[in-house]
Amino acid sequence: MSVLDATPGGDLQALENELLEAIGAAGDLNALEKVRIAALGKKGRISLLMKSLGTMAPEERKAFGQTVNGLKQRVSDALSARKDHLDAAELAGRLATEQVDISLAVRPGPLREGRIHPVSQVMDEINEIFADLGFSVAEGPDIESDYNNFTALNIPLEHPARQEHDTFYFNEKADGSRRVLRTHMSPVQIRTMLQEKPPLRIIAPGRVYRGDSDQTHTPMFHQVEGLVIDTETHMGHLKWVLEEFCKAIFEVDIVKMRFRASHFPFTEPSMEVDIGYTMVGNEMRIGEGDDWLEILGCGMVHPNVLRNVNLDPEIYQGFAFGVGIDRIAMLKYGMPDLRAFFAADLRWLKHYGFLPLDVPTLAGGLSR
Numbered sequence: 001m002s003v004l005d006a007t008p009g010g011d012l013q014a015l016e017n018e019l020l021e022a023i024g025a026a027g028d029l030n031a032l033e034k035v036r037i038a039a040l041g042k043k044g045r046i047s048l049l050m051k052s053l054g055t056m057a058p059e060e061r062k063a064f065g066q067t068v069n070g071l072k073q074r075v076s077d078a079l080s081a082r083k084d085h086l087d088a089a090e091l092a093g094r095l096a097t098e099q100v101d102i103s104l105a106v107r108p109g110p111l112r113e114g115r116i117h118p119v120s121q122v123m124d125e126i127n128e129i130f131a132d133l134g135f136s137v138a139e140g141p142d143i144e145s146d147y148n149n150f151t152a153l154n155i156p157l158e159h160p161a162r163q164e165h166d167t168f169y170f171n172e173k174a175d176g177s178r179r180v181l182r183t184h185m186s187p188v189q190i191r192t193m194l195q196e197k198p199p200l201r202i203i204a205p206g207r208v209y210r211g212d213s214d215q216t217h218t219p220m221f222h223q224v225e226g227l228v229i230d231t232e233t234h235m236g237h238l239k240w241v242l243e244e245f246c247k248a249i250f251e252v253d254i255v256k257m258r259f260r261a262s263h264f265p266f267t268e269p270s271m272e273v274d275i276g277y278t279m280v281g282n283e284m285r286i287g288e289g290d291d292w293l294e295i296l297g298c299g300m301v302h303p304n305v306l307r308n309v310n311l312d313p314e315i316y317q318g319f320a321f322g323v324g325i326d327r328i329a330m331l332k333y334g335m336p337d338l339r340a341f342f343a344a345d346l347r348w349l350k351h352y353g354f355l356p357l358d359v360p361t362l363a364g365g366l367s368r
C-alpha cells in the first residue's frame with residue numbers, strides 16, 4: 001500500500017489494524033522496537049503520512065491531520081502498553097529462573113577452603129599464652145643494622161657467634177656500616193629497651209634468616225624472643241614463666257624440663273632448655289619419658305647489653321629467651337620435615353593447616 005493512497009477512514013483503518021496486529025504479535029522488546037521504527041521512525045509509515053500533510057489544501061489538511069494524529073496516538077499507546085507487558089514478562093521470567101534453592105548444601109567458600117599455616121597458628125597460640133602472662137608484642141624490621149643484630153647484643157666483630165649465624169649480609173654502605181637479614185629475634189630487645197622505659201615485658205615473634213638448609217634447617221625460619229626487665233627480676237621468674245609457657249603450649253599439666261648451662265653472648269648466666277618426651281609407636285608424647293629435646297635458649301640479660309641501651313645494671317636486671325617456633329610446631333603437630341613448611345604445597349596445607357575461624361584462645365583451647 002502506498003502511503004499516499006491513505007485517505008481518512010479508508011486505508012488508514014487498514015494501516016491501523018495492521019500496525020496494532022504487529023504490535024500485539026511482537027514477542028520481545030527487539031521485535032517491538034522494529035514495529036515502532038516502521039510506524040513512527042523517521043521514515044515510518046505514520047511519519048510519512050504526517051509529512052504528506054504539507055502538500056494538502058488547508059480544508060483537507062485539517063480533517064486528515066486530525067485522523068492521522070488520532071492514529072498516531074493509538075499506535076503510540078499500543079506500543080507503550082505492549083512494552084510494559086513485555087518488560088513485566090521478562091522480569092517474571094528472570095525471577096522464575098534465578099530462584100535460590102535454599103535447600104541446597106552450602107557451597108565451599110574461602111572460610112571453609114582456606115587454611116591458616118601451622119606456623120601462623122602456633123604464633124597465635126604463643127601470643128595468646130604470653131598475653132595472659134602480661135606480655136605485649138613488640139616488633140622490628142627483617143632487615144636490621146649489624147649493630148642491633150650483633151654489636152649491641154654483646155657480639156663484637158671478631159666474636160665467633162657471628163660465624164655460627166651464617167649471616168646474609170647486605171653490601172657495605174659508604175660509611176662502612178652493613179645491614180643484615182636479622183639472624184635472630186634478639187635485636188628487638190635492643191629496639192624495645194631503647195624506646196621504652198622499664199618495667200618491660202615483651203615478646204617478639206617473627207622471621208629470621210640464616211644460610212642453612214636441610215631437613216631441620218631452612219634459610220628462613222621463625223623465632224619468638226622474650227624479654228623482661230625490672231628492678232627485682234631473677235632466675236626464679238624466668239624458670240616459672242618458661243614452665244607455664246611449656247605446659248600451655250603443649251597442653252599438658254606436667255612438663256619435664258631440664259635447664260642446661262650454656263653460653264650466649266647476650267645473657268649471663270645462660271641456659272638451654274630441654275623438654276622430656278617419649279615415643280609411643282609413631283606418636284611423640286611430650287612431657288614424659290627419658291628422651292630430651294632442646295626447644296629454647298635463655299638467660300639473665302648481660303650487663304653489657306643493658307649498658308648498650310643506657311640502662312644501669314646496678315638498678316635493672318632481667319631475663320630473655322629465644323624459642324624456635326617452627327620447632328615447636330613440628331613437635332606439637334607431628335610434622336617431621338621443616339622444608340615442607342615453605343614448599344607452598346596445598347595438599348600439605350590442607351592436611352596440617354587450621355580453619356580461619358579456629359582462633360586459639362586459652363579458654364576455648366589452643367589447638368582444638
Ligand code: DAH
Binds near residue numbers: 299
Ligand atoms: N638469639 C638466640 C638465637 O637465635 C636465641 C636466644 C638464646 C635468645 C638465649 C635469647 C637468649 O634471648 O637469652 O640463637
